[in-house]
Amino acid sequence: ALAAIDRQDRIRSANTAFLRMFPQVSIGSSIHDRIDSPERTKLLEAATASHVETATYRGRWDLKTDGAARTFDVYSAPLEIEGEYGQILTLVDVTEATKAESALRRSETLAAVGAAAAQLAHEIKNPLGSIRLGVEMLREHAVSEDATKTIGLVERGIDHLNKLVVDVTQFSRRRKLDASEVDLHELIDSSIELVADRVRDKQTPIEKDYAAQDIRGTWDSEQLREVFVNLLANAIDAGEPKSRVEISTELIDANSGPRTLEVIAAAGNPRARISITDHGVGMDAKTQARLFE
DSSP: OEEEEOTTSBEEEEOHHHHHHSTTOOTTOBTTSOOSSHHHHHHHHHHTSSOOSSOEEEEEEEEEETTEEEEEEEEEEEEEETTEEEEEEEEEEOHHHHHHHHHHHHHHHHHHHHHHHHHHHHHHHHHHHHHHHHHHHHHHTOOSHHHHHHHHHHHHHHHHHHHHHHHHHTTTSOOOOOOEEEEHHHHHHHHHHHTHHHHHHHTOOEEEEOOSSOOEEEEOHHHHHHHHHHHHHHHHHHSOTTOOEEEEEEEEOTTTOOSSOSOOOSSSSOEEEEEEEOOSOOOOHHHHHTTTO
16 A cells, blocks of 8 residues: 655555555544544554655554455655655555564474474373382272272373373474374363363363263364363463353254354264353453464
């Protein structure tokens, strides 16, 4: 988007892209007039706050254009208009480049985390091995069903922690799926067991509303369990003590589609939908922006 602005901060000419971004602008009007929105007026005033003698970068701005948030780099360059110093204002849409930069920064961060985690993995694995050996010895001497059940829970926790250590070392790399036939409800139940301490500490009621039919699929059980454990832990932490957490499952027919999800395959096998609901205060905009980091 381009616009020529004279020494008195009047818009002398503009291209179609600029006029589309600033639909209320008129040739000859001042940038200090109310133009479309306070955000756009602020951009124009900041971009032309001083007269320039060389090409100048005026910063990066976020604007809502055609109902979507877009990011623009803004530049000013000197332009002589009727014998006086003016400037030409250029707005470059860098939305996709900004997303690519964010993805690159995240990739570099993940690589750094992965490198640091690899150094710690060996130290963490050693005590885990000792703990596993001790638990196996305890199993040999278990005399009650409750003791055996508790030992089994500890062993699953050790397996989960060991898997997390391995996963963290591969944090910067895409993990391959280790898919096998999985019973969804059994997988969720085992995930609930892994957050049993949090449930007990906050006295959190877990209300399950599973689909009447068994739901089985070919999934990576370890990665799914990790997802469920994280969601459950977050849900428990988000609520007040004794605030319930609800878990529901549903088998979604490929033709009917879900009630709340916007996108799903239009054809193919049925899909499973799992909802984990807490009754906390919710997330602010800043937290939502980092939701999938």
